[in-house]
Amino acid sequence: MSTTRIVALEAPYEDAVxxxxxxxxxxxxxxxxxxxxxxxxxxxxxxxxxxxxLDQGSIDLxxxxxxxxxxxxxxxxxxxxxxxxxxxxxxxALSAADVAATLGSDPDQSALPAHEGLLxxxxxxxxxxxxxxxxxxxxxxxxxxxxxxxxxxxxxGNYHAISFMTNAARVELExxxxxxxx
Numbered sequence: 001m002s003t004t005r006i007v008a009l010e011a012p013y014e015d016a017v018x019x020x021x022x023x024x025x026x027x028x029x030x031x032x033x034x035x036x037x038x039x040x041x042x043x044x045x046x047x048x049x050x051x052x053x054l055d056q057g058s059i060d061l062x063x064x065x066x067x068x069x070x071x072x073x074x075x076x077x078x079x080x081x082x083x084x085x086x087x088x089x090x091x092x093a094l095s096a097a098d099v100a101a102t103l104g105s106d107p108d109q110s111a112l113p114a115h116e117g118l119l120x121x122x123x124x125x126x127x128x129x130x131x132x133x134x135x136x137x138x139x140x141x142x143x144x145x146x147x148x149x150x151x152x153x154x155x156x157g158n159y160h161a162i163s164f165m166t167n168a169a170r171v172e173l174e175x176x177x178x179x180x181x182x
Contacts, residue, residue: 006169008036016042024049032083034162034171048162053155058147065092066116067155069102070123073180075163082177103180115143119152126156 013021017039021031031039038045057064065088072081085099101110107120118140125132132140132153140149165171173179 004170004172006037006040006171008033008172009039010036013039014042017045020046020049033174034079034083034166037169037171038165051158053151053158058145058151061088062092062094063116063119063148063152064155065089065094066098066102066112066119067123067152068159069094069099070120071127071156071159072163073103074123074127075160075167077159077163077166078180079166079171079173079177080159080162082179083174086174086177100181118143122152123156126153127160 009017012018020039020042021035025031025035035045035048038048053064059067065084068084068088069081072078072084081102085094088094089099097111101107101112101120104110107117107124110117110120112120118136121136122132122140125136137149140152144152
């Protein structure tokens with residue numbers, strides 16, 4: 001990745017930004033470089049936090065993180081993929097093989113259970129075609145409710161936007177986050 005296009009802000013932050021960080025980040029957590037980059041536009045920062053889908057939803061944490069990791073991998077967002085591996089993989093009970101599956105070219109070749117492989121396939125179809133084929137929809141519907149499928153779609157779209165931000169602004173990688181294996 002070449003030089004960062006928008007340098008992450010440093011404290012002290014303007015009041016609206018400081019309030020957003022205080023409201024949405026756990027006490028004592030330093031804002032990530034992505035958030036400090038978005039802080040150049042307080043509205044974008046606030047909307048990102050408001051629509052982040054990291055709260056308890058209709059799908060479990062493991063499924064959520066598989067979707068996010070696959071989306072970020074497909075979009076080439078090493079920044080966001082690495083942050084999610086570092087901050088959520090252990091809590092989501094994702095093994096090294098599970099994380100590696102999010103980078104693999106064929107979900108059918110992963111060691112993931114079939115219903116989780118469907119999540120990667122859904123991300124792939126949404127990424128490649130902006131829709132889900134009838135056949136895959138039918139397979140998803142055997143394992144996931146309509147509410148869960150909508151969340152799968154929303155997460156994929158949301159993390160496309162986050163990937164666009166990290167890639168286009170060339171957000172500097174976090175030192176604590178793993179990298180794509182080469």
